Amino acid sequence: MRCGEIIAVGSELLLGGRLDTNSLFLTERLGPVGVEVRFKSVVGDVEDDIVAAIRTAARRADVVVLTGGLGPTVDDRTRQAVARATGCPLSRRPEALEGMRRRLATWGRPPTAAQLRQALIPKGAEVLANPVGSAPGFRLSWKSCLIVALPGVPAEAEQMFFLAVAPELAAESAAHERIERRVLHTFGLPESDLDGKLQGVVRAGRGVRLGLLASPLGVTVTLTACGAHPGTPKAPKAGRNARESVLDRLTRIVRRRIGRYVYAEGAETMEEVVGRYLADQGLRLAVAESCTGGLIGHRLTQVPGSSTYLDRVAVCYSNQAKIELLGVPEDLMRQHGAVSAEVAAAMARGIRIRSHAGVGLSVTGIAGPGGGTVMKPVGLVYVGLDTGENDRSVTREFRFHGDRQAIKMRASQAALEMLRRWLVRTGARVRS
Amino acid sequence: MRCGEIIAVGSELLLGGRLDTNSLFLTERLGPVGVEVRFKSVVGDVEDDIVAAIRTAARRADVVVLTGGLGPTVDDRTRQAVARATGCPLSRRPEALEGMRRRLATWGRPPTAAQLRQALIPKGAEVLANPVGSAPGFRLSWKSCLIVALPGVPAEAEQMFFLAVAPELAAESAAHERIERRVLHTFGLPESDLDGKLQGVVRAGRGVRLGLLASPLGVTVTLTACGAHPGTPKAPKAGRNARESVLDRLTRIVRRRIGRYVYAEGAETMEEVVGRYLADQGLRLAVAESCTGGLIGHRLTQVPGSSTYLDRVAVCYSNQAKIELLGVPEDLMRQHGAVSAEVAAAMARGIRIRSHAGVGLSVTGIAGPGGGTVMKPVGLVYVGLDTGENDRSVTREFRFHGDRQAIKMRASQAALEMLRRWLVRTGARVRS
Structure with missing residues (x-):
């Protein structure tokens, strides 16, 4: 198993607030080709800092992937930093220039003086054409x-990597050096309870790691079969199939123990x-x-083709809207309050009947930070x-618990x- | 200006797909107390790797903040790694134990054997109580x-940091070492056009950096006044006020050039x-x-108190829903198509009149990847x-352009x- 390090270059990345999609993509893709990413680093557009990061990475990793800092501006220092860190001087390379020209x-422009800088490549390096x-x-x-x-730019980095x-x-x-991973997404059980249920599934020294990761979407369980590296026990030197089957066997055991909480696997x-269930049925x-x-509407409509099964969403913040759009009786809200099981039932019923849809789903609650009482x-x-x-x-x-978001x-x-579990049951009934 | 490095510990962070909110928070907060974060590193739960990361960081940074790896499980290796990297052996510290107990x-539990491990602290270190x-x-x-x-855990890290x-x-x-930053969020102008409009505002050697960062929400312009460090020109050694006023002056110039595209500043x-405008008016x-x-509904309701100005949102995916919930004439959709200026106008009008709200806002379009034609x-x-x-x-x-999301x-x-610009105009009319 080769050790990988990703170095993301860019002062704006140090500021934070952005998901570093390149690292995510590279980590996902390097595992299956036998490179385990064990370090990630972020540095700004400061040549000395990039040089330092490259030197550190080259000492501890077999494969170092830098992203960013290859643009035409004076702030783009990756070319110079690699040249300095490795002692391979830059020269303008015809094949780099040709591809750029x-x-x-095709955009009807000749390269500017600044863009010509992008053809400077360290001696001995192979130029990678940018198809995007x-x-x-x-x-x-x-x-x-x-x-x-x-x-x-993620689209460019991904294409060139592939x-x-x-x-x-x-x-x-x-x-046998390739990393294989199984990912199971669960909802409805706290991390500590899942941890308890999964005790003993993965024993040390079997070359498989079990990871739990909690978020407001639930707890994600990850099983990773990986090569040996310092600090973790050595993996058995079996062939790929043997390793895969250990992973698949353990995944089956995990599914058996916590399967009813697993709503999705993989990506x-x-x-x-x-x-998928709605479309199938x-x-x-x-x-x-x-x-x-x-x-809920936003999430459902992130999926291409959702217009075939999503008819409408009514966001009724005011009581008046609940009356007008859903036909929730005003008395019901007066008696039980807008946040109540009775109103949730009337909302689901109301939207289903008015839309002539097969299923109605509703949510009413107190997101905070204001609006809470002792009883509610x-x-x-x-x-x-x-x-x-x-x-x-x-x-x-x-x-x-948690904040509004x-x-x-x-x-x-x-x-x-709740909708998924009902769809699973009706799907099973239809098939049987 | 002291150099800072953040080391995030956790194998799950190497997997990616999560926003590292701790780094974001720490970078934001370290600047104003005179520490410029110039490096960020991510390592897994492998003791050797954490030791390597600490040694590298201690060589190049004055302040190293580690997050993660302090839990009670055997996977939590930060304590051991710091002890090994620095040669300060671990011992169980009464003040750490006492705080934990x-x-x-208060939760009605005695510490478990595993939790006692959390009281192991490197010799010479000061214990930081965890209030959460x-x-x-x-x-x-x-x-x-x-x-x-x-x-x-972000809530714990933030409290303890503060x-x-x-x-x-x-x-x-x-x-004079503190980092000051001004952030302006713009929408409606491409990054290259903004760059053109801002040419010459910030000249080299003035101790202020200008950064542009594009996303689907627009382009964020950042002006940072920071101390000198290798690779960037030296900042003038003026007092805080002198530096602030340079920054404020430059921010005023930026506002003058691109102000009409700035929809928000800071956080x-x-x-x-x-x-805010809706509530004010x-x-x-x-x-x-x-x-x-x-x-749109989801975004508006992320703001606490939005129920005072948001009446309802109707998500009308089907034409039938547009007819029933908004009163869009069927003929209009047949004539112009559901994605047309005419239908957008009828949707905005329909939702406003039916809800008795002061303002109606509508969107209709083709998010893709399917459903597009040459004309639309x-x-x-x-x-x-x-x-x-x-x-x-x-x-x-x-x-x-871009993908569905x-x-x-x-x-x-x-x-x-579009709503904001109208609110700005009406607000100005009301005031004048």
């Missing part, structure tokens, strides 16, 4: 280390799973939201589901999970 | 470096700005969304605004920006 020509933008990248073998420089970096790394990696999201959905404010505290949420079965809506009460997220997840 | 007692959770942190002066270890780390760092920092978001808003699928391609979006003025809705056409985000931002 060709790309710019103008900045070429490069790959340099230095000492026992492979240094790869890619642009910071075309020019991944195939070679894959060819060099032994089958699939809750909204994709729910959408030819059902149309209508949603009535209060405290989630449109988040912040975090109290009711979810309603109306499917026309037994002529009544089903409701559930939740008490979530976390409560909205947990409430949307709880509502979609 | 007290906290657990059970894991204590610590602070250790080693060689010329300050090493701070905080828990990975209570026990920030005050001392502030006391140690000279006034404020578009939805907060719009909410006592106006109620109703929204009719199509392709944004609830995102993916990314075509119409925004409608109906305020009852002049008895007609105002509409605008946009052609956005980016188009939804840009469309929601364009709609809120």
Whole structure:
């Protein structure tokens, strides 16, 4: 197993507040070609700092991937930093210039003086053509280390990684060195309870790591089969199939223990799973939201093709809107309050009947920070589901913690999970 | 200006896909107390790797903040790693134990054997009490470096940083070393055009850096006044006020050049700005969304207190819903298509009149990836605004690029920006 390090270059990345999608992508893709990313670093557009980061990385990693700092401005220092760190001087390379000229020509422009700087490549490095933008990248073998420089724009970095970096790394990696991963997304059980249920599944020294990661969307369980590296026990030197089957066997055991809380596996999201069930069963959905404010609709419509199964979403913040759009009786709200099981049921029923959809889903609750009382505290949420079965809506009460945003997220997840479980049951009934 | 490095510990952070909120928070807070974060590192739960990261950081930084790896499990290796990297052996510290016992007692539990491990602290380090959770942190002066270890849970790390780390760092920092930053959020102008308009505002050697950062929400302009460090020109050694006024003067120049595109400054978001105007003017808003699928409602309701000015949101994916909930004439959709200026106008008008709100806002468009045609391609979006003025809705056409998620985000931002500009104008009229 080769050790990988990612260095993201850019002062704006030090400021934070952005998801570093390049690192995410690279980590995901390097594992299957036998490179385990064990370090990530972020540095600003300061040449000395980039040089320091490259030197540190080259000492501890076999594969170093830099992203960013290849643009035409004087702030783009990655080329110079690699040249200084490795002692391979820059020179203008015809193949880099040619690729850039060709790309710019399709946009009807000659390269500017600044852009010509982008053709400066360290001696001995191989130029990587950029099929999307103008900045070429490069790959340099230095000492026992492979240094790869890619642009910071995710679409460009991804294309270049796929075309020019991944195939070679894959060819060099032994089958047993590849990292395999299984990811199971759960909702409804706290991390500590999941941890208890999974005790003893993964024993030390078997070459598989178990990880739990909690968020407002639930707890994600990750099983990773990986090669040996310092500090972790050695993995058995078996072939890929043998390792895969250990991983698959352990994943089966995990599913057996916590399967009813698993709503999705791998890269699939809750909204994709729910959408798949709705499409498969030819059902149309209508949603009535209060405290989630449109988040359920937003999440459902992130999925391409959702217009085939999502009819409408009514976000009824005011009581008047609940009366007018959903037909919730004013008396019901006066008697039980807008945040109550009774109103959740009436909302789900109302949106389903008015939209002629097959399923109605509703949420009403108190997202905070204001609006809570002793009897109805912040975090109290009711979810309603109306499917026309037994002529009544089903409701559930939740008490979530966290801030407004976390409560909205947990409430949307709880509502979609309630819908998913019903869809699983009806799907099973239809098939049997 | 002291150099800072943040080391985030946790194998799950190497997997990616999560926003590292701790780094964001720490970077924001360290600047004003005279520490410029120039490096960020991420390492897994591997003791050797954490030791390597600490040694590298201690060589190049004056202040090293570690987050994570202080929990009770055997995977939590930060304590051991600091002990090994610095040669300060661990011992169980009564003050750490006492704080933990007290906290657990309020939950009615004695510490478990695993939790007792959390009281192991490197020799010479000062224990930092955790006012939120059970894991204590610590602070250790080693060689010329300050090493701070905080828990990975953001709420705990933030509290401990504020209570026990920030005050001392502030006391140690000279006034002229503090980093000051001005952030202006713009929408409606491409990055390259903004760059052109801002040419020459910030000249080299003035100790102020100008940064542009594009996202689907627009382009963020950052002006940072910072101390000198290798690779950047030296800042003038003036007092804090002199530096602040340079920064304020430059910010004024930036505002003069691009002010009409600035929708918010600092940490404020578009939805907060719009909410503030609506609340100030006592106006109620109703929204009719199509392709944004609830995102506008979700964003508006992220703001506490939004129920006072947001009446309702109708997400009308189907034509039938547009007819029933908004009263859009069927003929109009047949004639112009659901994605048209005419339908956007009718949606904004319909939701305003039916809800009796003061303002109606609408969006209709093609988020893709399917559903586009030559005449109406993916990314075509119409925004409608109906305020009852002049008895007609105002509409605008946009052609956005990007994937489904980016188009939804840009469309929601364009709609809120159109609303904001109207609110600014009416606010000015009311005041004058």
